[in-house]
Amino acid sequence: MIKANGLTKRYGGRTRRPGRTGRTGTPVGTGKTVVDDLTFTVEPGAVTGFLGPNGAGKSTTMRMIMGLDAPTAGHVTVGDRAYAAHPAPLHEVGGLLEARAVHPGRTAHHHLMALAHTHGIPGSRVEHVLGLTGLTDVAGNRVKGFSLGMGQRLGIAAALLGDPATVILDEPVNGLDPEGVLWIRNLLKSLAAEGRTVFVSSHLMSETALTADRLIIIGRGRLLAETTVADFVRDSGVTAMKVVSPGARTLASLLAGPGVEIAPGAASDELDVRGVDGAYIGRIAAAHAVPLYELTPRTASLEQAFMDLTRDEVEYQAGTTHDAPTGAAA
Amino acid sequence: MSTTQTVPARVSPAPVHRLGVTPARVLRSEWHKFWTLRSTWVTLSGSSLLILATGLAVAISHEPAGAGPEEVGDPVVLTLLGIQFGQIILTVLGVLFTAGEYSTGMIRASLSAVPRRLPVLWAKAAVFAAVTLVTGLITTFATFLLAQPFLADTDMGASLADPGVAGAVAGTALSLTLLGVLGLGLGALLRSVPGAVGAFFAGVVIMPEVLSAVPSDAVKEAVSYFPARAAQSLGAVQHQAGSPSDPAALLTLCLWALAALGTAGWLLKRRDV
Numbered sequence A: 001m002i003k004a005n006g007l008t009k010r011y012g013g014r015t016r017r018p019g020r021t022g023r024t025g026t027p028v029g030t031g032k033t034v035v036d037d038l039t040f041t042v043e044p045g046a047v048t049g050f051l052g053p054n055g056a057g058k059s060t061t062m063r064m065i066m067g068l069d070a071p072t073a074g075h076v077t078v079g080d081r082a083y084a085a086h087p088a089p090l091h092e093v094g095g096l097l098e099a100r101a102v103h104p105g106r107t108a109h110h111h112l113m114a115l116a117h118t119h120g121i122p123g124s125r126v127e128h129v130l131g132l133t134g135l136t137d138v139a140g141n142r143v144k145g146f147s148l149g150m151g152q153r154l155g156i157a158a159a160l161l162g163d164p165a166t167v168i169l170d171e172p173v174n175g176l177d178p179e180g181v182l183w184i185r186n187l188l189k190s191l192a193a194e195g196r197t198v199f200v201s202s203h204l205m206s207e208t209a210l211t212a213d214r215l216i217i218i219g220r221g222r223l224l225a226e227t228t229v230a231d232f233v234r235d236s237g238v239t240a241m242k243v244v245s246p247g248a249r250t251l252a253s254l255l256a257g258p259g260v261e262i263a264p265g266a267a268s269d270e271l272d273v274r275g276v277d278g279a280y281i282g283r284i285a286a287a288h289a290v291p292l293y294e295l296t297p298r299t300a301s302l303e304q305a306f307m308d309l310t311r312d313e314v315e316y317q318a319g320t321t322h323d324a325p326t327g328a329a330a
Numbered sequence B: 001m002s003t004t005q006t007v008p009a010r011v012s013p014a015p016v017h018r019l020g021v022t023p024a025r026v027l028r029s030e031w032h033k034f035w036t037l038r039s040t041w042v043t044l045s046g047s048s049l050l051i052l053a054t055g056l057a058v059a060i061s062h063e064p065a066g067a068g069p070e071e072v073g074d075p076v077v078l079t080l081l082g083i084q085f086g087q088i089i090l091t092v093l094g095v096l097f098t099a100g101e102y103s104t105g106m107i108r109a110s111l112s113a114v115p116r117r118l119p120v121l122w123a124k125a126a127v128f129a130a131v132t133l134v135t136g137l138i139t140t141f142a143t144f145l146l147a148q149p150f151l152a153d154t155d156m157g158a159s160l161a162d163p164g165v166a167g168a169v170a171g172t173a174l175s176l177t178l179l180g181v182l183g184l185g186l187g188a189l190l191r192s193v194p195g196a197v198g199a200f201f202a203g204v205v206i207m208p209e210v211l212s213a214v215p216s217d218a219v220k221e222a223v224s225y226f227p228a229r230a231a232q233s234l235g236a237v238q239h240q241a242g243s244p245s246d247p248a249a250l251l252t253l254c255l256w257a258l259a260a261l262g263t264a265g266w267l268l269k270r271r272d273v
Ligand SMILES: Nc1ncnc2c1ncn2[C@@H]1O[C@H](COP(=O)(O)OP(=O)(O)OP(=O)(O)O)[C@@H](O)[C@H]1O
Pocket: A011, A012, A034, A052, A053, A054, A055, A056, A057, A058, A059, A060, A061, A098, A203
């Protein structure tokens, strides 16, 4: 479980270090606020996607969770306390950060072994995570020669080293081949199924929607939405269904109604339907004996909804009840 | 990467024994890190060989009765003349041990594992100091013993049994270590390998030379307590007028090294990684 409360990071201005409690005073000085009063909870037993466009502050937030950057204001706990207060942090939290965190001159095995020694983790566990990430064959090679994807796998091996209750991964699919992407999806799901807290950042909604159960969306450092994938898809109201049917015109008239948008698709037997879900379309088609050749949600529209949400945060905030801006010069 | 199965194996097949971070474990980790880099072996053996080779070359080519171009009048200083180069190489090793973690990003992994941070710095200093002191002592004594036979009949002939000689040889190894720790502290402080090596050169090697040109006794007195000068008096048999006594020089060097480490530690707790 990760709990952020009023988490704020400002670069450039004067900052105040947290005390033993991990809480700081009010922000001081000027500078660029890259994480702005974030309050959210990441629950165990689920994959939580952390989304935002480039520069939204995702990596900065994750560094603050890992105790590497100090918040300018607010505090964040992981498990039951601040990261640095854990007597065995690798068993609590495993993190894959955005930038590589490994000496290229060391072999993969020695890199993991050096980290393992800090917690008295045995060599057998190092071998296990190397096997888990498919690095056994290259464990004796210096990291210098690793490809982007292999480096990413080593980062994931390091994150899993302590068998942690919470896993924080900053863009883990970055640089992975399709097989690796699939492997990550399954890994994240199985980690969550084991009851762990899984927090994964991405700037691709379509990729996140495939693995995540919950979503935390930020833009320019502010919380835009804390929701579930299902709710986001429903609330976004722009989920288009691609319908292919020989009776496309009949179906269009059957589906027509308030809140339903129907546009002709690329081919004459294709429709682009918004405002109703696949189950509804299928039932209507069945009830009127209209054959369906295809009924697919367009993931591109999910991406569109995410872009609409983050493109103009002020506009979004005006239209929702989420996180009313406090004292923002909107 | 054909070995990766798309369905992951169990992340925790057997219960992992949960032990906490202790100073001894951090020491073990830093010890492991130290020896698993090629640069460690290269710099350690390089500096030892250079000291040894220089000592032998100087001893073999020494002209009796001070006819040589160099004006070294101290048998230990003469045989350990290579310490000048060895020092630079060992300082680079110290800098690499700390600043190298920042340039590669390894520091993020290190401080994620040990978020209290300070034990990492202390462990690095301890591992570096222990290894450098042992190799330094072996190197300086071996060099002295191997070079002396060539100097037996000259004015530079000396034996470890002579008063002050063994102390000066050991003092050379000690100053080698302490100046290296100073470099390690600078590396942690400046977080940049070229920055810290440059700062060491400018502040430790060059500055005292520049300052000692100032025609003032007070400045000269102060300069003799600068790290490089204190190291010189610690490594000499003959006590130069106006330079600190051996215990004072040792204390001075320790304080310089501790000041660099302490400042680095103070900042390590306060800065973002
Ligand atoms: N150490 C720093 N000093 C100054 N500014 C910083 C620092 N680190 C990050 N920033 C700024 O903070 C903002 C947020 O950066 P961050 O890396 O957290 O974004 P992100 O959401 O992870 O983006 P991406 O999707 O590109 O990874 C950026 O504008 C960046 O320039």
